[in-house]
Structure formats: structure tokens, C-alpha cells
Amino acid sequence: MAASAGAPCAVSFSQPHAHLKQLSLGFSRSISSSASKFVSFPFNFSLRAVDNTKEFKSPGITPIAKARGGPGHMDIDLTLSPRVNAVQPSKTLAIIDQATALLKAGVPVISLAIGEPDFDTPSVIADAGFNAIREGYTRYTPNAGTVELRTAICQRLKEENGISYTPDQILVSNGAKQSIFQAVLVVCSPGDEVIIPTPCWVSYPEMARLAEATPVIVPTSISENFLMDHKLLDAALTEKSRLLILCSPSNPSGSVYPKKLLEEIAKTVAKHPRLLVLSDETYKHITYAPATHTSFASLPGMWERTLTVNGFSKAFAMTGWRLGYLSGPGHFVSACAKIQSQLTSGASSVAQKAAFAALSMGNAGGETIATMVKAFRERRDFLVKSFGELEGVKISEPQGAFHIFIDFSCYYGAEVEGFGVINGSESLCHYLLDSARVVLVPGVAFGDDTCVRISYAASLETLREAFGRIKKALVALRPAATV
Template identity: 60%
Template sequence: MLGVQCRPVNGVALASSVAYGDLKAAGKEHLSFHSQPWRTGACHFRLRIQKPFLRSGVPSATRALVPAPPNGQSGASAVELDLSLNPRVAALKSSKTMFISDKATAMKESGIDVIRLAAGEPDFRTPQAIVEAGVWAAENNLTRYTPNAGTLELRKAICHKLQEENGLTYQPDEILVSNGAKQSIAQAVIAVCGPGDEAIVPAPFWVSYPEMVSLSGATPVIVPTLLEEDFLLKPEQLSEVLNEKSRLLFLCSPSNPTGSVYKLEDLEAIAAIVAKHPRLLVVADEIYEHIIYSPAKHYSFAALPGMWERTLTVNGFSKAFAMTGWRLGYLAAPKHFLAAANKIQSQMTSGACSISQRAGLAALNLGYAGGEVVAEMVKAFRQRRDALVKKLLAMDGVKLSVPQGAFYLFPDFSSYFGAEVQGGGTVNNANELCEFLLEKCLVALVPGDAFGEPKCLRISYAASVEELEEAVSRIEKGLKLLKRKESAIDRKEMIWI
């Protein structure tokens, strides 16, 4: 559509125009012309082009017409507003995790007794030593811009942490401090991916991975994994999808949403395949590394032979240190890739919050793997996990892979899909089951399709023991209101541990 505004001046119509679409491809039979007079003497014209003749890649020809100005106001600046978006942005999906969390929060704030198990946010207080460091920074005027990549003091501390805990050697100019691990991942993806590239995303995946890839112009390639294999990517699966377009592989261990942890031999087998593909890089998301349950152990992918040069390691402070609101994460990568991500950050946000960086420094000074403070949190998470696993295993029709890290359960509730609701209606899929549990049981969970596995629901056990016990009780009562199909009841129920 072409919007044209004309205003009479001495009897001559002077026009300004905004072109949209490819007029060359459209003949007269595909155009229509409309006008709207304004009281001020200006008039607004609209030239419409039929949708098949719009420029390739443009999602919609819809436009909004700016209302006529009040009587006496000049209409010279009033034009038809172009509401089109960047096609990559228009195609993005909103985070379902955030949507459900926000909805549950709104219900809670309105007085409804909702138990919120949707967000990936520890319920613990930020450790006191970290809080005091932030307060000190504010009181001592550490409130100015920091270097774009982060303070040198913090980057040196991160280098020390990576060497001591992960066996990784980096220099400060190979560390980029950002406003959370999410920003770090996004900048890493945009720095190395572009149109024509493919990024391998094992499913279930964290909700933002595919969307970040799409935003970069690359194509996400989803590789499903199986519950009975602990939702871990198998080397042969990776081999089958790799080609000359493959640019990036995502590895998240411990995993969001499954809590699965890759063993050393699993990572070594994947590394052997990665090494055969010169273009292939790896984003190693290690944000949950400290929340891991013995005998499981965390291994950094970049520490494997030949993988340092290929790996973009992402970590942060939000999960292990209960610092979600402080918004602090970091990327560690070879200088060439780090410099590109640093350039992006310089034009997008600049450096992270100066106060948060001082608090992050205090977090790293708590000791190896967060010291006793983090160890106590992990102990509590494990107790919650064990209690919830026991309850879920006792539920009829529920399948589960017991997580070895993070603070999520990802049970398969598909035997309840198609079930009739007592009083009328059916529950056909994970989305509808989550709606049922939220509306009827006042428990907020996230449907698995947001993570690439539509049979499952994600349960965050980052909540108090009392809340978790009440939530499980409500879920059990809710499931009893569902009459499952005979085929779902008769099929062999399998528990994978």
C-alpha cells in the first residue's frame, strides 16, 4: 500500500509519499485508490496493492490511518502510519514461561491463592555478603558507567573462577560481562550466526534458544531426545543433522527444563563429532553448574581437547547465587568471537550495572563453587527434588526422568490428554492441562511444547516445602477430576529413573 497525503497550496496539490511493496510488479488492475478529506483542507489518500504483489518477506499489508486532527490543527504532519515490523521480530514467539509467570503473579496480586511453579527463580534470599557488597557500592558512589565489557576486577575474578573450578584458561579480554546470561547467549548467537546458517537445538530446550537463532537470521534445527534416554542428545543424532550449513550447537548441562546432566563420556563423544566440522561452534550454557546432585558432576565442554577454540561458554549469577533481579551474567570465548559480542553490546546496552558487578565480585569470593552458602541451597533443592519425585512416581499415568541438576521436573502427563473433565469439557494437550491446573487447582506450571516436548509439563521446585506439598496435593485432586481414555489407562506405565 502507498500512503499519500496532499494539501492544497495556491490551488496546487503538493504530495509526499511513503512507498511500501514493489509497485513495479503491480499493474493498475491490482491497485485501488481512496481519499479522506479533512476539515482543515488537507486530504488523505490511500493506494492499496493486492497482497500477492507485496514485496517478498513482508508479513502484512495492514496499515493504520492516523485520525483526523482536531478542528483548526494543521494536518500537514498527519500521515498514514506504517505498522509493519521487522519480519524476524514479527515471527518471534513470546516466552511462554514469562507469560504464565506474569499471569500467575497477576492472579496472586488480585488476591487469588495461586502457587507459582512456572518461573525458574530460586526462592532463597540473595546471600548477605552479596547484598552488603551491593549496598557498599551504592553508598560509595560506584554508580557510574563501567567499561563496556565489565570492570577489570570482576573479569579477572571470573578468569580465576573458570581456571579453578572448570579447568579453563581465559584472559580478561576474553570475558564479556552482560545483563544476565540470556543477553550473553543472544549476543553470542548474533555474533556468529546469520542467514543461511543452521543451529542445532536439542529438545527439550530452553524456550529462548530457537527464537534467538531466528532473530539472527539463521535457522534452528530441532533434534528431539527421549525421556527414556534422560533427554540427552546422542552422538548419532548429532551426526545425522550436521551439514555444511551447521554453525552452532547448543548444550545445556544441567538442563533447563529437564535437569539432565551430560556425563563426561557423552560430551567426549559429541566433541569427537564436532571436531570433524570446521564451521561448527558450541554454545555451552552452564548457568546451573553449581546446582547439581551427587554423584552427577559438571564438566565444561570447552575443557575437552580441541574444544576451547570452538566453545562460547555462558554462565551467570542468577541461579546458584539467587541473584535473578541483579541481572548479571557473562560470556567466555576466544578473543575473535568475544570482540564481536562486545561490539554488539556496545551498541545495544553498554556495560552491566556497576552495583551488580560489585555484588557479583562478592559472590565469586564466597569460595569454591559458592562455598557453604550455595551448598546449603543445593542441599535444600535436593530434598525438594526427592520429595516431589516420590509424589510424582506415585501418580497414576505419570512418567518421569529423575533430574540430576537444576531445580526442575519435566514429567510426561500425556496419558491425561483427551481426558474428560468432571462437569464437562476435555483436556486435549499440555496447554489445556496447564490451563486446567491453573484455573481449577490454582497451580501455575509451564506446558512442555514451549520447550519442544508437548507431552510434558515443567515444574519448578524453587519454592518452599510447604508450597510444594500444597501444590502436589492440588494437582493430585485435580487429576482425579479427569477421566482418562481407556487406551491411556491400559497402556503400560513406565517410570524411567
């Protein structure tokens, strides 16, 4: 279903307008290095904090903190690294904390916030994990993952994407999130720019900041199904552009990039020698029209430029197993493996055995996963139809994943007695938690304050109950304007 007409989405990330903005880290510093030195001290000594504020000054950061205690106290510098101060805290924590408190108090709260399947891990996968433990397969594996699993991944990528990889071009990690972060660290240098279409997964901009790169936000519109216009991409690129992050199917919108648009994006990428693409395909097996899904790495001339991330969590209902993988040119994959060797080393041996069993279930997970996808499609259809009947609400029908990103901005400006004014997605979510006892995620967390993300990784019965509560709460509001 095409999205209803409307103005382009507002982009948050502390930016007031929906146009291209570069998000700087808000600080500068100089970096120096020196050889390690060993210094001996007399027994009765005192450490004095060094004044390091001459080269680094930033509002809100106390340069020196002192800890004292006991005889012969020490003055200790307790400041944090600037990269920590650059990272924004999660905007969803307050509402999640509030929901948790209600649940502990026995209040019947429905959570549609968490993005994980409500299905159990398929028995063939679980049994493989049990067997691994029984057979003593509980020791370290190679850092990059077992050859058995990496070979199976290569075979799967060949079957599904038509791309030939070798095991040394695969890195198995503790979840797709680790794979993504390691790729960002390997590719980006301080001052580089990371291009991110929004709405986007909350961690992309923060990963860029941790790599001391600058997130550059390219807004998308609900009227265009949250798909990035290749012309806007072209306008955003500079000589500092280093990485473009594409997520298809998307979290939070469920949008899937069609092949024709990916080809246009590839033409733009090809004009910039420094630009690489991080293709997040974590949800690729949860696609309602599988023929529409195209791996970016399979496009002509893009394989050498693309690092692709996949995971077992979403499609195989293995979120707690924590396993994902990166595929790409050996040069980049080896660099990611180097970081992983110092960070976590290899992933769980038991999880890798389970993942190998998952890949043996047939193309796209076989009938078991097809049953899950069918259930997700039914839930999506229910929410699209139900919310589509509410006046003023805008919807872009998801083509994959299990999230729907709905524009509720027509309710902004409404004043609720005993609550206050609803002035954005956060306050709307708090209102719905208070009055409907339903937990949703505010769109501002994803870079679009006009919308709210609803996860339909819950039973149809639960979704019906949640919608009824939400509708009742919204009817009680008086929309500031009908769009």
C-alpha cells in the same frame, strides 16, 4: 533414577512428529543497502507510503498501514520488520495472565512456574552492593566489565573447569540471556542453521530466528533422560550448520550431560569445521552430583570452538541483579563486546561489585551455596517420589538446576465437565490452574507437549501443598490410557 520406558517425546515447535525437522522462518527477502541521504521538504508536505510488497510477501502481515491525523495529515508505513513477525510469542503468557488475575482477586494460587531461587541474595553479596553505593561506586564501568571482576572470573574458571582464560576473553553482560543472544548474533549469518536439542529453553529458537538463522530441532527422549544422542546430532548436521547449543544442567529437564557423552558429541563437532558450540552453564553450581558436570570447553580440541555462558542469578540467588558473562576465544568475545557497546554498554557497576564478592565465597559458592543446593535436592527427591507414585506418569530424575519435567500425557484425552477436553500440556496446565490453583508451565513451550515443567525453587512446605492439590485434581480425571 532412570526414566521409565516409553516412546520418544513428541516435539512441538509446530512440528507434528518427533523426528528431525528444520524450522524455517517462513519468509524470504532481499537485502539492499545504500548511503544515507538527507532530503529537505517544503513546509506543507505529505509523506506517501512506499509500496514495498513486491520483494516481500508473507501471509498475515499487512504491507501498508496508514496513520492520519490533523491538518496536513501524513500517510505512514507502520509495518514491522519481518524478523519480529518471525519470532513466536511466549506460549506461557496466557496462563501467567490468568494466574495474575486470580492473585489480584485474592485467590490463593501457588506458582511453580518461575525459575528463580526462593532464597535471598547471600548477605556478603548484598553488603558488597550496599557498600558500592555508599562509596559512590555508581558510575559507568568499562564495556566488557571491570578488570577486577573479569580477573576473578578467570581464576574461578581455572579452579572449577581447569581452563585458562585472560580478562580480554571474558565479557560481562546484563544477564546470561544477553550473553547468549550476543553470541548467536555474532556467530550466525542469515541462512545458517542452529542445532538445538529439545526440550530446550524457550528463547534459543527465537534468538536463532532473530539472527535470521534456522533452528534445527534434535529431539530427545524421557527414556534417555532427555540427553541428545550423538548419532542424531550427526544426522542433523549439514554444510549450513553453524552453532550447536548445549545446556547442562538443562532448563527445563534438569539433565546433566555426562563426560563420556560430551566426548562423543565433541568427536562429531570436530568433523564439521564451521560448527561452533554455545555451552550454556548457567546452572552449573546447582548440580546434585558435581563430579558429573564437565565444561564442554575443557574437552580436547574444543576450547577454540566453544563460547561458554555463565551467570550469577541461579546459584547465588541474584536474579534481579542481572549479571552474566561469556568466556571464549578472544576473536568471538571481542565481537560480542562490539555489539554490547552499541546495545547496552557495560553492566551495572553495583552488580559487578556484588558479583566480585560472590566469587570470593569459595569454590562453587562455598557453604552458603551448598546449603541452597541441599535444599533443592530435598525438594527434588520429594517431587520425584510423590509424582512417581501416580499411575501412568513418567519421570526423568533431574541431576541439576531446579526444574522437573514430567510426562503427564497419560491424562490427555480426558474430558472434564465444565472445562472440556484436555488435549495437551497447555490445556492440562489451565485445568490444574482452574481446579488446583497451581501454576505450571506447559511443555509445549519447551518443544515437548507430552510434559509439564515444575519449578521446585519453592519451599518444601509449599511443594507439599501444591502436590496435594495437583494429585486431587488428577485423580478426578479419567486417563485416556495408562502407559
